Amino acid sequence: MIRFSVLLRAACHLGWFALPLVLNAADLPTLWAERVKSVVAVEYVTETEVDRRPSTATGTVIDANGTIILPTGAIDPRTAMGQLKDFKIYLPGDAVGSKGEYLGQDAYTGWHFVRADAAVRGKLTPITAFAPKDAGREPALAEWVWGIGLRAKDEDFVPYIMQSHMALIQSLPQRTGIAQQDVAAPGLPVFNQDGTFVGLALASFGQSFLQFSRNNRGNPVLLVNVEESSAFTLAPEILPNLGRIPKHVSGRPLAWLGAYGLEPMDREVAKFLNLSAQSGAVVSEVLEGSPAEKAGLRNRDIVLSLDGKPLPQLKPDRVIVGYIEREIERRAPGDAVTLTVLRGTERVELKAVLGEEPKLIREAERKYFERIGVASREFVYGDAIERRVKAIESAGAIVHYVKPSSPAAIAGLRLEDWIKEIDGTEVKTFAAAVARLAEIEKDTVRPEFVMLVSRGGETAVLRVKLK
Amino acid sequence: MSKGFNRLMDAVVRIDVREIAFEAGARRYTASIGSGVIMSADGIVLTNAHVASRRAIELNVTLANLERVSAKLVGWDHWTDLAVLRIDMDEVARRGFKFSHAEFGDSTKLFAGQQVYAVGTPHGLTRTVTRGIVSNPNRYFEDTRGIGGYETGTFNTWLQTDAAINPGNSGGPLVTDDGKVIGISSRGYLGANNLGFAIPSATARAVLERLVRDGGVERSYVGIVPGALQDLENFYALESNRGLLINSVDPGSPAAKAGLRGGDIVLAIDGAKVDGRFPEQLPPIQNLIAGKPVGVRLSLTVKRAAETRDYAVMTEKLESRVGEEWAFEKWGLSVRKVSRAFARENQLDDTSGVVVIGVQPGFPGDVAGVTRGDVILKINQQSIASLEVLKTAHAAYEAKPSPTLLETMRNRRVSLYILKP
Numbered sequence: 053m054i055r056f057s058v059l060l061r062a063a064c065h066l067g068w069f070a071l072p073l074v075l076n077a078a079d080l081p082t083l084w085a086e087r088v089k090s091v092v093a094v095e096y097v098t099e100t101e102v103d104r105r106p107s108t109a110t111g112t113v114i115d116a117n118g119t120i121i122l123p124t125g126a127i128d129p130r131t132a133m134g135q136l137k138d139f140k141i142y143l144p145g146d147a148v149g150s151k152g153e154y155l156g157q158d159a160y161t162g163w164h165f166v167r168a169d170a171a172v173r174g175k176l177t178p179i180t181a182f183a184p185k186d187a188g189r190e191p192a193l194a195e196w197v198w199g200i201g202l203r204a205k206d207e208d209f210v211p212y213i214m215q216s217h218m219a220l221i222q223s224l225p226q227r228t229g230i231a232q233q234d235v236a237a238p239g240l241p242v243f244n245q246d247g248t249f250v251g252l253a254l255a256s257f258g259q260s261f262l263q264f265s266r267n268n269r270g271n272p273v274l275l276v277n278v279e280e281s282s283a284f285t286l287a288p289e290i291l292p293n294l295g296r297i298p299k300h301v302s303g304r305p306l307a308w309l310g311a312y313g314l315e316p317m318d319r320e321v322a323k324f325l326n327l328s329a330q331s332g333a334v335v336s337e338v339l340e341g342s343p344a345e346k347a348g349l350r351n352r353d354i355v356l357s358l359d360g361k362p363l364p365q366l367k368p369d370r371v372i373v374g375y376i377e378r379e380i381e382r383r384a385p386g387d388a389v390t391l392t393v394l395r396g397t398e399r400v401e402l403k404a405v406l407g408e409e410p411k412l413i414r415e416a417e418r419k420y421f422e423r424i425g426v427a428s429r430e431f432v433y434g435d436a437i438e439r440r441v442k443a444i445e446s447a448g449a450i451v452h453y454v455k456p457s458s459p460a461a462i463a464g465l466r467l468e469d470w471i472k473e474i475d476g477t478e479v480k481t482f483a484a485a486v487a488r489l490a491e492i493e494k495d496t497v498r499p500e501f502v503m504l505v506s507r508g509g510e511t512a513v514l515r516v517k518l519k
Numbered sequence: 520m521s522k523g524f525n526r527l528m529d530a531v532v533r534i535d536v537r538e539i540a541f542e543a544g545a546r547r548y549t550a551s552i553g554s555g556v557i558m559s560a561d562g563i564v565l566t567n568a569h570v571a572s573r574r575a576i577e578l579n580v581t582l583a584n585l586e587r588v589s590a591k592l593v594g595w596d597h598w599t600d601l602a603v604l605r606i607d608m609d610e611v612a613r614r615g616f617k618f619s620h621a622e623f624g625d626s627t628k629l630f631a632g633q634q635v636y637a638v639g640t641p642h643g644l645t646r647t648v649t650r651g652i653v654s655n656p657n658r659y660f661e662d663t664r665g666i667g668g669y670e671t672g673t674f675n676t677w678l679q680t681d682a683a684i685n686p687g688n689s690g691g692p693l694v695t696d697d698g699k700v701i702g703i704s705s706r707g708y709l710g711a712n713n714l715g716f717a718i719p720s721a722t723a724r725a726v727l728e729r730l731v732r733d734g735g736v737e738r739s740y741v742g743i744v745p746g747a748l749q750d751l752e753n754f755y756a757l758e759s760n761r762g763l764l765i766n767s768v769d770p771g772s773p774a775a776k777a778g779l780r781g782g783d784i785v786l787a788i789d790g791a792k793v794d795g796r797f798p799e800q801l802p803p804i805q806n807l808i809a810g811k812p813v814g815v816r817l818s819l820t821v822k823r824a825a826e827t828r829d830y831a832v833m834t835e836k837l838e839s840r841v842g843e844e845w846a847f848e849k850w851g852l853s854v855r856k857v858s859r860a861f862a863r864e865n866q867l868d869d870t871s872g873v874v875v876i877g878v879q880p881g882f883p884g885d886v887a888g889v890t891r892g893d894v895i896l897k898i899n900q901q902s903i904a905s906l907e908v909l910k911t912a913h914a915a916y917e918a919k920p921s922p923t924l925l926e927t928m929r930n931r932r933v934s935l936y937i938l939k940p
Contacts, residue, residue: 313932318888320937324922336933352926352933396900440866440931473782476754476824502754504782509866510767511781513746515754 080198083247084213089113089177091200091240092120093142093209094152094166098128099135101420101427101453110202110237111166112252113176114294118168119155121294123239125255127157127164132414133301141168143175144202144211156298159306160381165297179241180294182249188288191218191229191250198243199236199253201280214280223366225375227286228254234280242284249291251284306409307383310342311335311349312437314376316369325354325394330362331372332394340436340443347404353393360390380406410434410443418452419486421493424516425458426451426465428489430482439470439506448472449485451505463516466507473504492518523698524636528648529619530557531691533581533640534566534590534604538574541844541853544879548576554639554691555580555604556700557620558727562606565727566690567705568595569666571602580606581645582618594730597669597839598738599722600705602690603730621692624699626678626719629656637682637704637715639691651682651713658716659798668841674738674806675722676799678702684715693717738809739834741817742772743779745805747798755784755822762786762822763795763804771863777832779821786827787820809837840864844876845906847913849920850938851882852889856906865894871904872896872928887936889927896933897926916940 090113098105109126113119120141127136139152150172155165168176191197198215216231229242229251236242236253244250256277262270298304313336322331332354338344357363358379366372383389385408393400410433420427428449435450436443451469454461471479474488492501500517534553539546553570557563564580571578571592578590588611590604611618633653641647658679662672680693684707693702702717729736746766752759763785768774785793789811793804811817813836818829842856854873862870875893878885889895895903898912916923920940927934 315932315934317935318937320887320922320939321924321935324924324937334933334935336928336931354935476782500754502751506781509770509864510744512766513751513764513782515749515751 079247083243086177087182087241087243087247088144088200088211089175090179090182091144091202091211092168092176093144093202093205094120094122094126095138095140095142095149095205096127096136096152096154097138098131099137101422102455104137108205109164110239112239112241113168113178114180115178116173118170118173118176119297120152120166120168121161121239121252122164122166123253123255124157124162124164126239130414132416132418134418139166141166141172142205142209143172144200145208147208154301156301157303158293158296158298159303160378161293161296163293163296179249180291182241182243182247183291184248184250184287187291190221190227190286190288191244193218193221196245197229197231197235197250199284200240201234201237202240216282219282221286223364224371225364225366225378226289229284229286230257231282231284234277234282236281236284237279238281249287251286252290253281253284255283256281257283302415304408305385307380307385307387307406308343308409309380309389309404309406310339310344311355312337312339314355314373316372317354318369319365322365327356327394329365330356331365331369332356332363333372333376335393343404343407347391347402348400349391349393349402349404350395353395353400355391355393356399357392358389360392416450417482419489420453421489422455423459423493423518424489425455425460426489427453428471428482428485431470435470439509447481448479449482459516459518463503463514464512465503465505465514465516469505469507471503472506472511473502475501475503521697523622524694524696525698526619527556527621527692527694527698527700528638528646529583530621531555531583531638531646532557532564532618533645534564534570534690535579535581535587536571536575537577538572539576540574541846541855542877544846544851544853544877544882544884545848546846552640552643552687553689554687554704556638556690556692556703557606557618558623558700559620562590562608562611562618563593563620563727563731564590564604564606565692565700565703565723566602566604567703568597568600568602568669568671569705570690571595571604572597572667578604580604582616583646584616584618585645586614586616588614588616594734596726596730596736597666597671598674598736598837599718599726600666600671601703601718601723601726601730603727621694621698621700623720623724624695624697624701626656626701626721629653629678629701629719631655633695635680635682635693635695635701637680637684637688637691637693637717639684639688639704641683641685641687643687647688649683649688651680651715653678654681654714655679656719657799659802660716669839673802674809675718675802677705678717678719680715680717681713682715683713684717688715737813738837739811739813739815740772740837741808741832741834742769742774743767743785743808744769745795745801747801748784748796752796756825757784757822760794760796761792763793763801769863770866773832773835777819777830779819779830779832782823784822785819786822789818790820808834842874843906845910846877847884847909849882849913849917850884851879852884853877854895854906854909857894867894867928871902873903873906873909875927883938883940887925887938888934889925889936890929893927893929893934895925895927897924899924900926 095108111120111122140149141152142149151169153167195218202209216233216235219232220230242251258274258276263273315334391402416430418429429452431448449471479485555564555566580590589607593603595602658677688704692700708714744767746764748764765783817832840860842858846853857872923938925936
């Protein structure tokens with residue numbers, strides 16, 4: 053015992069940055085050279101009505117077909133599929149890049165899948181090559197870990213090493229490791245001393261700082277490092293899901309329950325409701341026509357368990373919402389899930405058969421009218437929910453983009469306006485709105501037209517002067 | 520100066536107000552200064568609603584002789600930003616004070632360029648006279664912020680003047696050379712030069728009478744939000760200077776129930792033709808509707824596309840979106856009752872519940888996680904139909920603190936919280 057403590061103190065004395073002695077100085081460059089082949093930079097363009105915005109993200113190779121996964125935040129969820137263009141894959145240190153194909157997003161893991169061109173596949177090594185022998189093993193506290201970062205495009209995405217020690221492992225709800233310092237770029241792998249894959253870096257958590265200036269004595273600010281992260285999902289949560297490559301670019305099929313606004317409860321509330329050692333989530337609203345409604349779920353029901361498994365008490369409280377959502381997303385439409393809910397003082401058991409998620413905003417049809425200066429998109433289920441109207445009775449067109457200083461902008465048209473009437477004629481379908489606007493767009497003689505739009509529960513009559 | 524002007528000077532007062540504020544999650548007291556003008560021999564003082572509100576707990580009036588006497592709130596109308604006080608006449612008699620009272624002039628006869636004076640207490644400088652002209656006798660502006668959250672300016676246009684109007688001038692008179700009150704100074708544009716606004720005497724005179732008689736002004740509401748027709752006559756195939764454009768209809772309002780909707784044109788109200796071509800013409804039409812008795816059937820002649828027909832709309836009582844306020848100090852929460860207008864605007868099912876307007880840090884409400892803007896719907900699973908429900912629960916908590924369950928809603932999301940001693 054005494055000897056152990058002495059050794060530990062000696063290790064501390066060397067400092068955290070010293071490499072453990074078990075790793076030979078010669079080993080790391082070898083491990084590095086092999087593992088750098090598992091990472092790439094992905095560039096794509098978001099093409100909107102008026103501009104093209106390039107973005108880059110970092111990703112990890114998962115199989116021999118050149119499939120790459122990008123983290124959830126790599127692509128803005130509001131972007132329509134059709135707006136994502138020109139995917140390019142860059143190997144670390146590569147100045148040219150090669151063609152890539154976007155395969156879609158998996159709802160359960162949140163990953164975006166991209167496939168590299170056949171020509172470069174040979175230069176890539178899937179991360180599974182470094183998978184641990186003991187699949188369930190988690191890194192130990194203070195264990196030394198290292199990962200890869202990539203510099204920006206102007207530096208040819210040159211790879212560099214980051215290293216740290218394990219500080220904490222949390223269930224969020226996935227098992228998540230947090231290192232003492234940034235250890236990898238978001239979406240890139242983290243390894244241990246023998247080069248075994250131990251996790252995939254998440255988007256960085258924010259860090260609180262105080263900002264001092266001449267006039268301000270310490271304003272709290274939250275800084276988020278977008279290039280490097282100290283948080284990573286552990287390998288046992290990653291490896292079993294690598295097969296979830298979307299069958300369709302939309303990510304469908306998508307399982308849907310239709311319990312809107314799940315809100316967590318803190319331990320005080322759980323205690324008050326006599327829930328010992330478990331948690332619950334309040335269902336704010338049961339959506340119209342949803343599987344939840346068909347199963348008999350009601351507004352304000354408190355979900356206590358899924359398939360008989362009580363909801364765990366996770367920290368922070370909010371994590372329970374992600375837990376339930378993942379439990380749904382893990383399943384497929386047609387699957388059944390049994391919910392136990394607390395309704396008043398009574399426990400009720402419900403069986404829901406999951407449905408297919410209604411069309412999402414990013415899947416909605418869109419059309420841009422250059423001269424009028426407006427892009428409109430199809431009214432979808434989510435629009436009805438947001439506007440608190442009945443989805444079955446509602447349709448039409450939503451303003452998706454207003455070109456600055458265009459006739460539409462001058463008339464006062466705003467984003468998310470719901471076009472109810474054009475020239476006094478009710479807009480019943482998106483197709484009707486498009487036909488009407490196309491006609492107006494083409495007519496170069498017409499001096500103006502009038503729209504009735506709805507915003508925030510109010511309407512407004514707008515006169516669009518075309519000349 | 521004229522005899523009339525001298526007499527006016529003897530009628531202008533400074534008003535010192537101490538009022539209760541609920542916003543901090545507790546009762547707090549604030550002090551402010553404004554102006555007013557005595558309008559009758561029995562001590563009726565006209566001022567702004569944002570000077571002397573229902574929250575006032577102490578009102579002191581400084582007369583022309585610089586002596587202070589106390590006063591009481593008689594009536595209050597935030598829609599026109601007017602309030603009426605009565606000076607404590609017993610005190611005046613006991614202390615042997617004298618004052619004169621002012622007279623109204625006719626604001627409808629004013630012209631741009633006419634010389635006017637503002638008298639009041641800018642920045643606490645008692646009895647300050649500033650001079651200017653009428654810049655525009657019929658100014659329309661949309662007021663989205665209101666006064667302390669209360670809606671204002673819907674039913675009248677304003678007098679615009681370049682006579683300097685600063686904070687503290689509020690409630691003081693705007694007068695012509697002869698000392699006749701043609702407006703009540705009310706507001707200025709911050710950061711602008713000499714853009715001051717007053718409530719015209721035509722409005723003030725009518726509202727004063729109602730406030731003295733009833734303590735308030737009852738108005739009718741139908742739920743129409745008008746827009747100026749401007750150049751849209753051609754589109755709607757209307758003759759010029761005819762019709763009021765309905766820009767929006769409040770959901771659930773009498774107009775909505777009658778089947779009216781945005782884009783409709785009101786041609787006549789109870790047979791009287793209306794003309795809402797310009798924004799300046801909208802407040803008088805709003806006032807016409809508001810002036811109808813509550814609970815009567817109005818006949819609106821409405822044009823929709825090629826069809827014109829009459830719609831019967833039942834008027835209901837106009838209410839503010841701001842409900843009654845209260846502070847629950849043991850919880851560190853101040854709240855405002857959900858009003859009918861608030862419920863409509865926020866698409867709530869009904870008017871039960873209260874909106875949290877203040878949270879005191881470190882108190883049970885804050886510790887539980889309640890934030891400003893949350894709507895508390897239930898307490899210990901009991902629906903909050905009135906403030907009394909909460910007051911009872913708070914009294915029980917005060918007597919014997921025990922964990923109390925709140926159900927709140929924010930952006931349609933329902934949360935549960937425990938207020939813990």
